Amino acid sequence: MSVLETRGGSAPAPAPQAAPERPPRRRPASRWLVPMAPAVVLLAVFFAGPVVWSVLLSFTDASLTGSAAAQTSFVGLDNFVALAQDPAVWNAVVLTVVFVVGSAVVGQNGLGLSLALMLRGRGTLVRSLVTLPVMAAYVVPEIVAAFVWYAFLNPEGTLNTALGGLGLPGQSWLFTVPILAVVLANIWRGTAFSMLIYLAALSQVPADVDEQAQIDGASGWARLRFVTIPMIRRAIGTNLVLVTLQTLQVFTLIFVMTAGGPGDKSETLPLLMYEQAFQYAALGYGTAIALVLLAVGAVFSLGYIRAIGKEEI
Amino acid sequence: MATATAPTPGTAPGRGTTVPPTRAPRPTVASPRRRASDVIVTAVLVVIAVLFAVPLLWLVLAALDPGATLQLSLPDDPGADNFAAVLTYATTVRPLLNSLVLCLSAAVITVLVATLAAYPLSRYQLRYGRPFLYTILFATGLPLTAVMVPVYSLFARLDLVDTRYGTILFMAATSLPIAVWLLKSFMDGVPVELEEAAWTDGASAMQSLRGIVAPLMLPGMLVVGIFTFITAWGNFFVPFVLLLTEEKLPAAVTIYQFFGQYGAAAYGQLAAYSLLYTLPVVVLYVVVSRWLGGAFTLGGGVKG
Numbered sequence: 001m002s003v004l005e006t007r008g009g010s011a012p013a014p015a016p017q018a019a020p021e022r023p024p025r026r027r028p029a030s031r032w033l034v035p036m037a038p039a040v041v042l043l044a045v046f047f048a049g050p051v052v053w054s055v056l057l058s059f060t061d062a063s064l065t066g067s068a069a070a071q072t073s074f075v076g077l078d079n080f081v082a083l084a085q086d087p088a089v090w091n092a093v094v095l096t097v098v099f100v101v102g103s104a105v106v107g108q109n110g111l112g113l114s115l116a117l118m119l120r121g122r123g124t125l126v127r128s129l130v131t132l133p134v135m136a137a138y139v140v141p142e143i144v145a146a147f148v149w150y151a152f153l154n155p156e157g158t159l160n161t162a163l164g165g166l167g168l169p170g171q172s173w174l175f176t177v178p179i180l181a182v183v184l185a186n187i188w189r190g191t192a193f194s195m196l197i198y199l200a201a202l203s204q205v206p207a208d209v210d211e212q213a214q215i216d217g218a219s220g221w222a223r224l225r226f227v228t229i230p231m232i233r234r235a236i237g238t239n240l241v242l243v244t245l246q247t248l249q250v251f252t253l254i255f256v257m258t259a260g261g262p263g264d265k266s267e268t269l270p271l272l273m274y275e276q277a278f279q280y281a282a283l284g285y286g287t288a289i290a291l292v293l294l295a296v297g298a299v300f301s302l303g304y305i306r307a308i309g310k311e312e313i
Numbered sequence: 314m315a316t317a318t319a320p321t322p323g324t325a326p327g328r329g330t331t332v333p334p335t336r337a338p339r340p341t342v343a344s345p346r347r348r349a350s351d352v353i354v355t356a357v358l359v360v361i362a363v364l365f366a367v368p369l370l371w372l373v374l375a376a377l378d379p380g381a382t383l384q385l386s387l388p389d390d391p392g393a394d395n396f397a398a399v400l401t402y403a404t405t406v407r408p409l410l411n412s413l414v415l416c417l418s419a420a421v422i423t424v425l426v427a428t429l430a431a432y433p434l435s436r437y438q439l440r441y442g443r444p445f446l447y448t449i450l451f452a453t454g455l456p457l458t459a460v461m462v463p464v465y466s467l468f469a470r471l472d473l474v475d476t477r478y479g480t481i482l483f484m485a486a487t488s489l490p491i492a493v494w495l496l497k498s499f500m501d502g503v504p505v506e507l508e509e510a511a512w513t514d515g516a517s518a519m520q521s522l523r524g525i526v527a528p529l530m531l532p533g534m535l536v537v538g539i540f541t542f543i544t545a546w547g548n549f550f551v552p553f554v555l556l557l558t559e560e561k562l563p564a565a566v567t568i569y570q571f572f573g574q575y576g577a578a579a580y581g582q583l584a585a586y587s588l589l590y591t592l593p594v595v596v597l598y599v600v601v602s603r604w605l606g607g608a609f610t611l612g613g614g615v616k617g
Binding site for chain 1: 354355357358359361362363365366367368369371372375382383384385425426427429430432433434437439447450451452453454455456457458459460461462463464465466467482483485486487489490493518519522546547549550554565568569572580583584587590591594595598
């Protein structure tokens with residue numbers, strides 16, 4: 001009973017006699033516990049459980065094979081010390097930052113905003129001509145996007161042929177600049193999301209504000225910089241957090257296109273985590289890497305809640 | 314971006330633009346300068362559209378070309394040979410059926426469980442309702458990839474590795490946060506007054522949920538279900554880690570194996586397989602967007 005309060009009444013007031021009460025006046029805990037139980041159990045077992053478990057596991061030498069697999073022992077901060085001293089981890093951190101900043105913050109966010117701004121006031125024909133391929137790239141499953149870009153960037157692929165047609169030299173993109181290749185593929189795949197967010201945000205910007213600034217003699221850049229952008233500031237913040245979170249965990253696209261290679265030239269944190277945990281069977285170490293990823297994601301997720309949560313709950 | 318800037322009235326027309334103001338026969342209210350920048354913006358947009366379309370165009374053309382290479386080219390002798398080659402039970406049919414079973418089960422479980430959980434969150438003032446919703450929102454942001462290593466070791470411990478139901482439950486659990494969040498806000502849009510009548514007639518909360526609230530939010534439930542399905546359908550990493558037996562693998566994983574085995578030679582077949590695998594998702598997207606009329610106007614629709 002104490003957990004529940006009737007709608008509208010915030011104080012646990014003594015039962016009012018006069019006011020006509022809603023029928024479910026007495027609400028035993030089962031009223032909310034029963035319908036919420038399946039969700040809570042599923043989330044606890046398959047979501048919260050593994051996260052807590054991973055925190056514990058990262059302090060052990062758990063392994064898929066070998067002596068440590070049979071008998072797992074507590075190793076304290078060893079995994080994290082090894083993590084901080086491992087050049088492969090730093091390589092992965094740098095590559096992850098490059099991937100996230102290049103493909104999400106600059107690429108998807110920048111291109112999505114540019115597209116939304118350019119699409120303002122265009123006719124239906126131009127709008128659908130642009131949104132159709134951009135949306136199609138977004139709808140296609142991640143692994144298919146990886147195949148498509150594997151073919152596009154292949155030495156015998158379409159890009160090199162097109163460059164050859166322009167008299168420019170081609171190259172084996174996936175081999176010489178693998179991180180650029182996966183950044184481009186991820187921009188292609190994810191721009192639609194940012195574009196949709198910004199199209200929605202811009203449609204809320206009243207046209208008369210922009211027109212007034214125009215009458216006052218503000219140039220296009222000035223209006224963009226001082227009128228439009230400030231008015232969609234919240235959308236920009238939300239979008240940046242969301243695309244960062246989505247890009248931070250990209251695995252399939254890179255795994256299929258380059259598998260982290262050649263060598264470790266495109267081995268971002270999710271790829272390194274996979275390699276350590278499942279290919280080298282170092283579950284404890286892989287989990288420690290996963291925790292780093294989780295921690296970075298958690299920070300951004302908190303930012304996300306601050307950005308949108310307050311008003312919506 | 315520079316092309317996105319609109320002209321300033323009062324300055325000389327045509328200054329700073331490379332394209333001369335073309336005078337279209339159609340009358341227009343815009344100044345010539347404005348039309349010139351419009352032309353540039355439209356040109357840039359078309360270039361971007363082409364850049365987005367070309368990689369996908371290869372997929373479609375290669376699938377129809379029995380002699381497909383990695384280059385975009387019109388098929389000399391278009392035909393369905395590639396589709397015929399991959400449309401065998403073990404290569405595509407069984408994996409696609411596996412995908413269907415996994416994703417449909419996960420979507421149904423997600424929607425049912427999330428609707429049940431959304432009801433008290435929407436209808437009662439729960440002391441822990443707000444923290445619960447914050448936790449849910451927080452969980453939607455966590456990188457799922459990072460959870461896979463501990464999930465695997467948990468599954469190994471619980472003997473759930475390589476079981477369909479384990480994978481389905483995990484997929485349902487990972488889509489629950491966003492589903493609860495969405496369904497709770499849809500449910501807030503269903504007026505509580507409708508239920509009060511039922512309550513006075515002695516209906517229980519669960520009865521009014523089933524008889525009054527659920528029918529009114531059926532569109533919202535379907536949308537959440539379809540998005541759960543689409544997400545699960547495209548998910549490669551989860552079944553790749555949690556399922557092992559060939560007979561249980563969904564198309565997301567078998568298409569990767571196909572790529573590993575034949576991807577370096579049978580490009581046309583890989584493209585055909587990709588199209589078969591992509592088709593259901595595209596159909597669902599089109600259905601949902603047609604149905605919602607482009608915008609997510611569900612809350613208002615329910616209220617009216």
